[in-house]
Amino acid sequence: MGQDLEKVLLSQEQIEERLTELAAQIDADYAGKELLLVGVLRGAVMVMADLSRRLHLPVQMDWMAVSSYGSGTKSSGVVRILKDLDTDLHGRDVLIVEDIIDSGLTLSWLLANLRSRGPASVEIATLLRKPEAAKVAVDVRYVGFDIPPEFVVGYGLDYAERYRHLPFVGTLAPHVYGG
Numbered sequence: 001m002g003q004d005l006e007k008v009l010l011s012q013e014q015i016e017e018r019l020t021e022l023a024a025q026i027d028a029d030y031a032g033k034e035l036l037l038v039g040v041l042r043g044a045v046m047v048m049a050d051l052s053r054r055l056h057l058p059v060q061m062d063w064m065a066v067s068s069y070g071s072g073t074k075s076s077g078v079v080r081i082l083k084d085l086d087t088d089l090h091g092r093d094v095l096i097v098e099d100i101i102d103s104g105l106t107l108s109w110l111l112a113n114l115r116s117r118g119p120a121s122v123e124i125a126t127l128l129r130k131p132e133a134a135k136v137a138v139d140v141r142y143v144g145f146d147i148p149p150e151f152v153v154g155y156g157l158d159y160a161e162r163y164r165h166l167p168f169v170g171t172l173a174p175h176v177y178g179g
C-alpha cells in the first residue's frame with residue numbers, strides 16, 4: 001500500500017478541521033430549516049458521515065448512485081442513474097454532498113436533474129474541487145479544498161474500487177495506473 005501512494009495531499013486532520021468549518025457555515029446558513037442531505041454514491045460516503053456528524057441542524061439523508069467514470073480516470077460525460085432517491089424533493093432544502101468536482105460534468109447534470117423535481121433550494125457541498133480541470137462551470141456553495149488537476153484517491157475516492165478506505169487524500173504512484 002505504501003508504495004502505491006506517491007504523496008499525501010490532505011491529512012486526516014486537515015480534512016476534519018475543514019469539515020468542522022463547513023458544518024458551522026451550513027448550520028448558520030440553514031438555521032431554522034430542515035435539510036435533506038443527498039449523498040452521491042459511492043465516493044461521498046466518508047464526507048457524508050463526517051460532515052453530517054458535525055451538523056446541529058435537523059437533517060435527513062438520502063442517496064443517489066450515478067455513474068460517469070466507469071473504472072477509468074476520465075469522466076465520460078454520460079451520466080446514468082444507477083440508484084435514484086427515495087425522497088420526494090418537492091419544497092425541500094437539498095444539499096448535495098460530494099467527494100470531488102473534477103470536470104464538473106457529473107454535478108452540472110445532477111443539479112439540473114434535482115432542480116427539475118421542485119425543491120425549495122439545491123446547493124452543493126464538496127470536499128474537493130479541481131478548478132483547472134473544469135469543463136463546465138458549476139456553482140458550488142461549500143468547497144473543502146481546491147486541489148491541482150491530479151488523480152487522487154482515499155477518503156472515499158477510488159482507483160478501480162481500491163483505496164476508498166484511506167482516511168486521507170493522496171496521489172497514486174504512476175506505476176499503479178500504468179503511467
Ligand SMILES: O=P(O)(O)OC[C@H]1O[C@H](OP(=O)(O)OP(=O)(O)O)[C@H](O)[C@@H]1O
Nearest residue numbers: 041042043068069075102103104105106
Ligand atoms: O466532475 P466530474 O469529472 O464529473 O467528476 C466527479 C464525479 O466523479 C466521482 O465519481 P465516480 O464516477 O468516480 O464514482 P464513485 O463515486 O462511485 O467513485 C465523484 O464522486 C463525482 O461524482
Ligand SMILES: Nc1nc2[nH]cnc2c(=O)[nH]1
Nearest residue numbers: 102150151152153157158
Ligand atoms: N478517485 C478519483 N475519482 C475521481 N473522479 C473525478 N476525479 C477523480 C479523482 O481525482 N480521483
